[in-house]
Amino acid sequence: MQKNKKALVLLNMGGARNKAELKMFLTNMFNDKNILTMKSNLLRKLIATFIVTSRLDSAWKNYEKIGNESPINKLTEKLVQKANEKIEDFMTYQVMRYTPPFAKNVIEQMKKDEITEVILLPLYSQYSTTTTKSSLEDFIYFAKDNFKIQIIETFYKNDSFNECILDEIISKIQSPSEYNLIFSAHGLPQKIVDAGDPYEKQMNEHVKILSDKLSQKGINFKSINLAYQSKVGPLKWLEPSLENMLKNFKNENVLIYPIAFIVDNSETDFELDIEYREIAHEIGIKDYKVCKCVNDSDEFIEAIKDIIK
Template sequence: MKECSKALVLLNMGGARNKNELEMFLTNMFNDKNILTIKSDFFRSLIAKFIVKSRKDSAWKNYEAIGGRSPINPLTEKLLSKLNDELTDTCVVQVMRYTPPFAQEAIKELEKKKVKEVILFPMYPQYSTTTTKSSVEDFLFFAKRKFHIKVIEPFYKNRVFNEAIIDTIKNSVEKHEEYNLIFSAHGLPQKIVDSGDPYEKQINEHVEILSALLEEENIHFKSISLAYQSKVGPLKWLEPALDEELKKFRDQKVLIYPIAFLIDNSETDFELSIEYNEEAKKIGIEEYKVCKCLNDGENFIKAIKDIINVV
């Protein structure tokens, strides 16, 4: 790590590099009080153990389908390398919530470099207690006032960021008017939203902003809609579910943009690109395509620089 007095810390959930890390990911996630909103740590731990035991083998089969590891790790490393080259006066590091590198490790490294100022950049465009709040709280807990810390607010309204998304969508297909564009967001249990989580509201606003930008650029899709993926368990989740939304487009072409993700991960590479693709074939969708996330693209790097300069 280069010498610096300021650091940019990218916060994300993480992803497994092997089967042991998958068990670690699931264990840490279901022990997170922001995910399983149970007051008792003891009962949360018991439930977490049960869930992990019942899911880890089937979840690993999903990982095997994409090469046995999440793409989030190598892609984030590439992004870090480029940002460290671009931001000459700033150390850029990553902190994952459920798999290494954890906050404790990053904080020790920043202390060694005598970093005084830290900018926390949650890699979630829209705010949710299950993502942004969980990641920020985790870092602040271990930092214990060792740095002057600023936290980037939800940036789904940032123009440069949204132009990067539009560029990705625009270049994913040639004849836009032949495709139905679906913005797919990671779902949440309805009870979390009902308790005051602003995620759904911000997702809806983001879809409106991107739809207006597409109109500005004279890019016209056959239709534009929003759906939610990743529902698990018996609870009511945000709707419409992506599998239900796809049923509207039999014999038509569909383009999916993962609006809640910045870096490709198991949910984009397996769930969207493989699992829902199989569902689309069963429905009779003529063509099903998934946009890549912004990843380490130059437009995303420009957006990050623009967003942190607003702090």
């Protein structure tokens, strides 16, 4: 047992390991008051049930194309293992919001491990009520007063983290001037942003930071863009959509970086690498490449050390 009773807890949304867990994921997500924001719990539950029933089979077909499981689980387990090996003075745990391991169970283990101090690091570098706030509220609700808690709400301005992103972007292509770089972020309904969610503002700031860093390194893409993926339903969502952005680049080359994600998941492996690749092919894009997230890289472990310092 470690002498120092500090914990680093990595928070994320989770991902399905099988069809039953996909149903669990969708049910928990659409019952989250930060996702469906109406005041009536009953109405939320009814809408959630309708969405899950209507979407489960088609959503599972997408998972079948990436090996019947979201990559987020194994990659996060590797990230936690590396963190426990390389980050001194902390025991590292993971907590997922919509699939196991859940906060309630991890907190019970942490109490058995005699943890007294906790740093919560949501694995979303920009803040949103739909991700960061939801994950933090969930952990704090079950933690009660068992720990002294510190929270890291954002880390998109952290230099070490941004260098990890740039390393991946630079490694993907030899001639940046021949490629259009698109930072693809998970979309949000416009009404959530209008209600004060800082996600869009921080996303724009993050793209500016990364663009400036590329320029300082003398790396000049043909263009640098921000677009939003994953829109569902009839509401107005953040724009431009990734699909519409891709239409600008017929007969050109495109490099995608999944700027909203830290660990690869169904949105990166299925949506970006399969679904939007097909769209790019139909549009007539010459070369379409997708970057990996920072995942469990050694460089990201070093960035975490800097972020929690």
